[in-house]
Amino acid sequence: MSSTELPGVRAITAAAAPRVAAVRVAEGEELRSVALPGLTLTVRSRPPARTGLPPALYVHGLGGSSLNWSALMQLLDDVVDGEAVDLPGFGDSPPPDDGDYSVTGHARAVIRHMDAAGRGPVHLLGNSLGGAVATRVAAVRPDLVRTLTLVSPALPELRVQRSAVPTALLALPGVASLFSRLTKDWTAEQRTRGVMALCYGDPGRVDDEGLRNAVEEMERRMQLPYFWEVMARSARGIVDAYTLGGQHGLWRQAERVLAPTLLVYGGRDQLVAYRMARRAAAAFRDSRLLSLPDAGHVAMMEYPETVALAFRELVNDFDRS
Numbered sequence: 001m002s003s004t005e006l007p008g009v010r011a012i013t014a015a016a017a018p019r020v021a022a023v024r025v026a027e028g029e030e031l032r033s034v035a036l037p038g039l040t041l042t043v044r045s046r047p048p049a050r051t052g053l054p055p056a057l058y059v060h061g062l063g064g065s066s067l068n069w070s071a072l073m074q075l076l077d078d079v080v081d082g083e084a085v086d087l088p089g090f091g092d093s094p095p096p097d098d099g100d101y102s103v104t105g106h107a108r109a110v111i112r113h114m115d116a117a118g119r120g121p122v123h124l125l126g127n128s129l130g131g132a133v134a135t136r137v138a139a140v141r142p143d144l145v146r147t148l149t150l151v152s153p154a155l156p157e158l159r160v161q162r163s164a165v166p167t168a169l170l171a172l173p174g175v176a177s178l179f180s181r182l183t184k185d186w187t188a189e190q191r192t193r194g195v196m197a198l199c200y201g202d203p204g205r206v207d208d209e210g211l212r213n214a215v216e217e218m219e220r221r222m223q224l225p226y227f228w229e230v231m232a233r234s235a236r237g238i239v240d241a242y243t244l245g246g247q248h249g250l251w252r253q254a255e256r257v258l259a260p261t262l263l264v265y266g267g268r269d270q271l272v273a274y275r276m277a278r279r280a281a282a283a284f285r286d287s288r289l290l291s292l293p294d295a296g297h298v299a300m301m302e303y304p305e306t307v308a309l310a311f312r313e314l315v316n317d318f319d320r321s
Contacts, residue, residue, distance in 0.1 A: 061128025
């Protein structure tokens with residue numbers, strides 16, 4: 001889902017993926033396919049405003065793609081040399097050979113891409129599932145991360161919000177296929193509006209063009225033969241990460257992060273409880289908190305200018321230190 005694509009798109013064909021439709025690319029962006037042992041990743045980039053800018057990497061959430069970062073990438077192209085990755089099985093990236101959709105598996109894919117690209121250390125940004133992935137990357141490979149920005153990160157909650165329960169239920173065996181059958185007659189627009197109602201604090205902020213683009217992307221994704229399997233296995237990966245204790249637990253790893261961290265939480269988030277902001281601010285040792293009372297789960301799409309300003313301040317403070 002994306003409400004952030006811009007006019008003037010072109011089709012890009014990525015290698016090794018079932019082609020059911022062309023993915024959309026915002027004007028000024030580029031897509032490339034990165035082949036790594038056991039997986040192929042699609043990477044979206046925007047040429048920086050000038051040479052010599054530090055690299056940044058954006059990681060999307062469950063059911064999302066690199067498209068979710070288009071607006072923020074454009075606003076920050078004079079601050080960082082940005083790339084956004086499609087996690088394995090999402091966006092235009094085909095499923096990984098090993099079928100590993102755990103948080104660790106996604107983190108491993110991100111690390112392998114960063115090592116192969118040789119762009120690190122980067123300013124690492126993650127949303128939702130991508131926030132959990134980015135937290136794990138920053139904890140186990142601090143050499144790869146300059147700063148960390150987490151938008152509604154999927155970190156373990158003891159009391160999950162009721163509105164998040166249907167997403168969690170996808171992790172149960174058979175639920176994804178059942179939901180697929182029950183919703184087979186839903187139109188792409190119905191599905192898109194449902195996702196927006198869940199993810200946006202105010203879906204009315206999405207303009208007509210943004211809705212059309214999001215519906216087209218939903219139509220494309222629903223034709224992918226592996227769509228529901230990837231969603232189910234990735235949801236199961238989040239649930240498994242929530243129950244994992246000891247040194248591999250996400251909260252324990254958050255405490256190990258050395259990079260200066262910007263936390264962004266939305267007051268109307270229906271998937272990650274706003275109350276978790278305080279715990280996150282206490283867990284990350286060098287953190288700052290941006291609270292957006294009217295934002296939902298995807299603040300970088302809802303309020304990109306505000307998130308961009310907070311990120312600029314983080315980078316400026318990092319450079320001064």
